[in-house]
Every structure is written in C-alpha cells, then in structure tokens.
Amino acid sequence: MFPFYRKSANRAMIERLHGDIVAAARNPVLFTDYGIDDSLDGRFEAFTLLAALVLRRLNAIEAPGPDMAQDLADAVFRHFDAGLRESGVGDASVPKRMKTFTESFQGRAVAYDQALRSGHEALAVALTRNVLSNRPGGDRLARYAEAAAAALERAQIQAFTSGPVPFPDPAAF
Template identity: 35%
Template sequence: MISFRKLFRTGPDPREARRPLWEAVIATARAPHWYTEGGVPDTLDGRFDMIGLVMALVLHRIDEEPAHTAAGVQLTELFVSDMDGQMRQIGFGDMVVGKQVGRMMGALGGRLGAYRAPDGSDALRAALIRNLWRGKAPGDVELAHVMASVAALRGALAAMPVADLIAADRLPGAVP
C-alpha cells in the first residue's frame, strides 16, 4: 500500500538516513548474549522485547539533545514500518496489523518510561523482569548479565556524541 507521503514526495525519504542506526538497533537486540547468558526468551515476543529495550536506550540518548529530535522521530517511524512489514510477512492481514502496530507503539512508549530508571536500581530490575521475562524472574546470573549489559550499553551511548550516534551503523559497548 502506498502512503500519500510517498505519492507526493519529491526527494529521497529522510527516514532512510536513519536506516543504518535502525539496523544497528536490531543487530544489538539480536546479539546472542542476551538470549544465552541473559536468558531472554528467543521467541518473537522476546526479540520484540529486546528491540524495545535497545530502542528505548537509543531514543533516550537522542532525546538528550533536542536539536536531534527529528532523528528520533525518523528512527521511530522506521520501527513502525519494519514492525508493520514483519507482521505482514508472517501472515497478519490489514485489519490486524494496524491494531498490533498500535499495541507495539504503546509497549515501546511504556518501555521508554520504565527504562529511564537508573542502572542497578530496583525499578530497572523490576522493569526488565516485567518486560523481558513477562514477570517471571530469571536466575540471578541471567538477570545480572542483562543488568550489566544494559548499563554498559547506556554508558557507551552516553559517551557517544548524539550527532555520531544518529549517523552510526553500529552501537558501541553493547556487551560488558
């Protein structure tokens, strides 16, 4: 389906400038350590939950510099577009896709709030358990791995200038 935006666009899609960053979010979220050492379920839901986690951390960093707000919007639009395409690819119809994308955006919004909790905090621990393991706490080793990995990724993102981040094709420091 062609959107009106595509019909009347005269130049390249500005979101495509964020495509390398979006692919870096996906690659970071799909890093095997989250699922092996971290015990995050390697399922459709688990993968979505990891994308939501990494996406939230990246968007938090972008939001720290208001001059780059458009980049955060473009990245979020790529998230929506990709999730729409993935659902259609696995067989969801038009009537269901819109509702599911709405739910996914709601989930991302919730995670944006929950993952603002400080590294090592009980609030972050609770948010990770609720979102990554659907409320059933993993073992201490797995939770410690994910908490350390989140802190490492957040620290590496904080050390990276936002202008470099929004042009990046990989994320720094994703594994402690």
C-alpha cells in the same frame, strides 16, 4: 549545524541506525547467556530495550537529535507494520496489532527511562518483569543496559548520523 539532515537524505541514515539496533538486539549472547527468550516476543523485548536507550539519548542530544529520534520511532513502527504484514497478519487485523505494539513499546520506553533515573534495582525489576517474564537474570541485564545507556550518553551525534552505534559487547557483563 547538520545541513545534510533533510527528509530526503535522512531515510538511509535512519534505516542504518535502525539496522544497528536490530543487529545489537540479535546478539546471540542476549539469548544464550542472559535468558531472553529466542522467540518473537523475546526479540521484540531485546529490540525495544536497545531502541528505547537510543531514543532516550537522541532526545537528549543537540539538534538534529530530537528530529532523528522522531524519524527513528516512525521507522520502528513502519518495520513493525511491515513485519506483521509479511508474517501473514491480515490487513483488517494490522491496526489492532499495531496499537498493541505501540503501547508496549512506548510503555517500556517510559518504564526503562524512569528505572534508569531511579537506580540499578528499579531497572533490574523492570527488565525482569518485561524482558525476562519474571525469570531470574534481571540484575545482569540491568548492568548491560546501564553500560549501554552510559556508552550512548558519551556518544556524540556523529555516532548516530554516521555509525556505528556504540553498543557495548553483552558478553563483557
């Protein structure tokens, strides 16, 4: 169905998709109005939430969605690795730090998927714990995450192959 989806042609598309997620996760409203810490940890949490929502949708969509999800996950971890190295983490420490990032990312992705399936309150609790470090604001962040998940659910494969990813404006919630 999508003959252009080849590994060689895929990298630019996956990098654009990754860039869309990064841009949405860096929306200043998430930090000023939602209470996400404007720190390395807070940015990781915002990115992880939105990336998990995109990966969830890609895994549920028709081909080449699941292949794109795998390539996007690989790109996410390549970027984490590169970020660690650029920040001065020594080569010997990178694997241990990457293991921590991987476990955190995957654990949160599973938690958010389960919470979305369980309802608003479960999602608010998961986001309060993970993204907001148990500070208030999980209810509003859950409304935004639910709206983002719904927008992604309505999106066809072309939104992911051609862009932009249809993230809602967090200021609207």
